[in-house]
Amino acid sequence: MSPSPYSATGEFIFIEVNVKGIKAVLGVVYCPPGVDYLPKLESALEPISADYIHHLIMGDFNTNLLVNSSSSTKLTSLVTSLNLSILPLQATHHNIDSPDTLLDLVITSAPDSIIAHGQCPAPGFSRHDLVYASYRLHTSKQKLETVLMRSMSKVDADAIRRDAASLDWDQVVSATTIDDKVAVFNSNLLTLYDVHAPLRLVKLKRPPAPWISKGVRMAMTRRDRAFHNYKRDRSDINWCKYKAARNRCNQVVRSAKRRHIHDNIIDASSADVWKFLKTLGIGKNPTKLTHSSFSGDDLNTHFSSASVLDPLIRSQTISEVTSTALLVPEVFVFSAVSDDGVRKIIHSIKSKAVGVDDISRLTKPRLRFATNGNNRRRYEKFHTLQHHISNKISNDAGIILREANLPPGVRCEEGPHLIPVC
Structure with missing residues (x-):
């Protein structure tokens, strides 16, 4: 609200209107004649013009825009500098002994949103015409969020057991690297769930209400x-x-x-x-991160070759590193892991998010494996592989392989014949 006393400076009031999430500013201005109101008006309009997109301002500015004067030039320059527009009107103030003047203005930031505007004479109580404007606020329909989901509640355990038994799980063990093992394991797992719990597109029409019992x-x-x-x-x-x-x-x-x-x-x-x-919808929405198209090796190559070290600094660094006493590293070995241990590790993951492998925690515990035969070395080798896979696909839980000694005679070269069961 403009300061008082009355007629000492321009008077104005601005209100915020919120229509289905779209905010607009409505303003009414009165500027007494013979008063330099432009500095006060500019200080009031500057933050409003920056914070809002939709503006509609009306009032008696007591500045005749039908004549070219310093006051009319200053007013039009102020409106233009704030990215506002004055809508065209005829003379709005009718005089008896002098020409009519254009004192009442309609100012907006979006002329294209004006459906209609104009003026109406009001000889019964004023020499001023009544100015009006119809402003359109287009509120777009809220788009429903769509997500891909699997319905795990209707999975037939017997059917998925039969299909899992028909898959070739030996490729998991025969793969040469852990990444290849995990890729084959994930491929088989996704093949099963694409058949028994296929992804389906679900529209979220309303927020979740878990309290509805x-x-x-x-x-x-x-x-x-x-x-x-x-x-x-x-x-x-x-x-x-x-x-x-x-x-x-x-x-x-x-x-x-x-x-x-x-x-x-x-x-x-x-x-x-x-x-x-x-x-519950409280707080800021998380920023969606996109996966980069480069690998970790590319990052290492970039940062290791991004700059050239000074020869003196390089020699000093190498000298300090070589003079440091070497620590005796602890022996790192794999330990035999049970089925229950793997399932316990996977169940400890709290996040239900789906990673880059398109597998969430909810799908991992539903599939377990067993070996046929009594070959102890193959049995324990397989469980070591299980621990590898659990560590790889469950890295968000911070799982670390335990350091322990394998039983005597256990090696990690041979692979078992696997029979998946549920």
């Missing part, structure tokens, strides 16, 4: 049934029954929400609390 659904059903009865017979009794069912349903929903929020934050850490609040 069986009791909440029953209360909603009673409410809807009571409203349907009232629509068929609009009596006072049915209306009272509907209100009672509606109020009861609202109470059950509020209680379920409070219970759900309380159970998730009561003993949670700060990080888990914020993660939970984001599921």
